[in-house]
Amino acid sequence: MNRSIQIMAMASEQRLTILKLLGAPQKHFCHQQSADPLEFGVCMTLIAEALAIAQPSASRHLAIIREAGFIKVRKHLKWSYCKRDEVAISEYLNWLARELSSGA
Template identity: 75%
Template sequence: MDRSIQIKAMASAQRLTVLRLLAEPQKHFGHQWSADPVEFGVCMTFIAEALAVAQPTASRHLEILRQAGFITVRKHLKWSYCKRDERALGDYLDWLKTELSAVK
């Protein structure tokens, strides 16, 4: 994984907000009717609404998170659904902890 993309993904308050919201999809997106937000993911439209940004802006943030490996995107019909990748996030946090504590 390209760590520079991951660092870039984490360098945005809005992208961090997305990751926090997706940590508890039922709590924040329980009103999603098209698919179970926990099992299937959260529709990009609802993420844009939660961020109070236009959909193209939200899509750009989500694409950076996807490139970093922090979310997966699943398409169904005309919608795209996002879900956190807990393994990738854990790997990144482990790497960052090692990098910041290691004497080289």
Template identity: 65%
Template sequence: MNRSIQIKALAGEPRMAIMRILADPQRHFAHQWSADPAQFGVCMTLIAEALGVAQPTASRHLELLRQAGFITVRKQQKWSYCKRNETAIQDFLAWLQQELSRDSGNTRKT
């Protein structure tokens, strides 16, 4: 996975908001009638409404999160449903922890 794409994906507040609301889809999207939000994912239209942005804007944010591997997108008829990819998220967090803990050997002593 391209880590720079993942870092870029998490660098925007709207994308972080998407990740937060998709963490508990049942709470935020229980009103979704077309499919169970926890099992199937959340309709992109409802995500746009939750963010208070136009659907094309939400789609751009969601596409970057998809490219980063943090969400999966499933198409059903004319709708697209998004769900967090918990495995990819945990992989990224483990990588980030390792990178932040790594001794580069170039640290300056004061």
């Protein structure tokens, strides 16, 4: 995985907020009726609404997070649903901890 992209993804407060919200989708997106947010993911439109930003801005943030490997996107009909990739996030955090403690 490209660490530069991952660092860039984590360097934005809005992208961190998206990852936090997606970490507890049943809490933050329980009103999603089209699919179970925990099992299927969260509709991009609801993510934009949660951040109070325009859909194109949300889509750009989500594209960066996806490129970093921190979310998976699943399309269903005309909507796209996002779900955190817990393994990828954990691997990144472990890498970061090793880098910070290496004393380079």
